[in-house]
Amino acid sequence: MPADAHETLILPPPLRRVLPAARWERVTRGESGAGVWRSQRFVVKVQGRGNLQFPSSLQQERERLRYFTGRVPVPRVVAYEVEGGLEYLAMTRVPGLDAAHPDVLFHPDRLVSLLARALRELHALPLRECPFNMSLPVALARARERVAAGVVDESDFDDERQGRTAVSVFNELARTRPAQEDLVVAHGDACLPNFIVNGEFIDGLIDVGRAGIADRHADLALTHRSLGRNLNPEYAEQFLDLYGRDVVDPQKLAYYRLLDELF
Ligand SMILES: Nc1ncnc2c1ncn2[C@@H]1O[C@H](COP(=O)(O)OP(=O)(O)OP(=O)(O)O)[C@@H](O)[C@H]1O
Ligand SMILES: [Mg+2]
Structure with missing residues (x-):
């Protein structure tokens, strides 16, 4: 060959x-x-x-x-x-550049505001028309399957969790599960490379295989983390301000970052 x-x-x-x-x-x-x-x-x-x-x-x-x-x-x-x-x-192919491209990151204020608006719009879709359930019972069951199958990449865990096992992450998720879910239609993998920016608009949500009804923090946690890494923590916070602080729960941001380790 x-x-x-x-x-x-x-x-x-x-x-x-x-x-x-x-x-x-x-x-x-x-x-x-x-x-x-x-x-x-x-x-x-x-x-x-x-x-x-x-x-x-x-x-x-x-x-x-x-x-x-x-x-x-x-x-x-x-x-x-x-x-x-x-x-x-x-x-x-959606014309434009993905949001992690240097030319897009060069205009951070515009990017943060586009992302906040795009997620606000997505999260405003009516739940009753969305046929996909990705809420915690579903997500945790899938996470358990992935852990059992040994497909979770433990070397890819966030720095603060390096050295931990997938099983211990799963147990923590089960133990600290939030009592209430603030359900919306969520993207499911809302990191910067999965938004296509074309000039003044976000013209494409892509990589939507895990989209469905889930807590809004499933998205907020990943966009917030992705902005922190690609830009800096100040822009990540500005994103939450523009999205609407009144609905943001810092504990849930941490919870959904933890959940993402198993996917
Ligand atoms: N329809 C599209 N229009 C424009 N660009 C796209 C499109 N689909 C994918 N891309 C580009 O390809 C990249 C990878 O695609 P996608 O996010 O769908 O795959 P992925 O499953 O995340 O791949 P990986 O996990 O290997 O990163 C995107 O970040 C984007 O830059
Ligand atoms: Mg992707």
């Missing part, structure tokens, strides 16, 4: 029929054949099917993209296929 075999995107025939011929550039790298590729107009995600290592399947991502269409800005689904143990999800 040539050394670059995994560098080339080999599309299953049904996808080749709907996607125009293009030069595919690799955006992220997964194991054997998995990853994200983009052309000028399209993005194709590929991952192993039924592999617990992935926090969500591409089929789940497709369902959520469909639900979000017409409600919040998301890419349009072009095709979904399963072949040779791999899932393929093709969607339109």
Whole structure:
């Protein structure tokens, strides 16, 4: 096998029929054949099917993209296929840059205000129309499955938790579970690379495989942490101010950061 075999995107025939011929550039790298590729107009995600290592399947991502269409800005689904143990999800490429790009981070005040507004809008969607339940009973059950399957990367824990085990994190989550959930339609992985900024707007929420009804802090915790890392803690706090301090609970921010360690 040539050394670059995994560098080339080999599309299953049904996808080749709907996607125009293009030069595919690799955006992220997964194991054997998995990853994200983009052309000028399209993005194709590929991952192993039924592999617990992935926090969500591409089929789940497709369902959520469909639900979000017409409600919040998301890419349009072009095709979904399963072949040779791999899932393929093709969607339109949203023009712009993801929010972790240096050119976007160069305008931090604008970015923080765009993110606060985008999450406010998302979290204002009516719960009764959202078919996906990602509340704590569901999230903790999935977390338990991942811990049991041994797919949690303990070396990737936040600094303050280095050296701990996935089991001990899970036990802490079970012990300190908040009594009440402030439920909204949540993105589920609201870190900066998952927002596409185009000029003055957020034109794309992407990577929505874990979206669904959950506590608003599931999103606030990850955006807050991501801003702290990509910019600084002051901008992270400014984001919470703009989103609305009245609904922010610092203990829940910590809780949902902890939960994210298992995904
Ligand atoms: N539809 C899209 N339009 C524009 N850019 C996209 C789109 N989908 C993905 N990207 C770009 O590719 C990056 C990775 O895509 P995505 O977030 O969906 O994959 P991922 O599962 O997070 O991958 P990884 O976990 O390996 O980072 C995004 O951060 C973004 O820069
Ligand atoms: Mg992503």
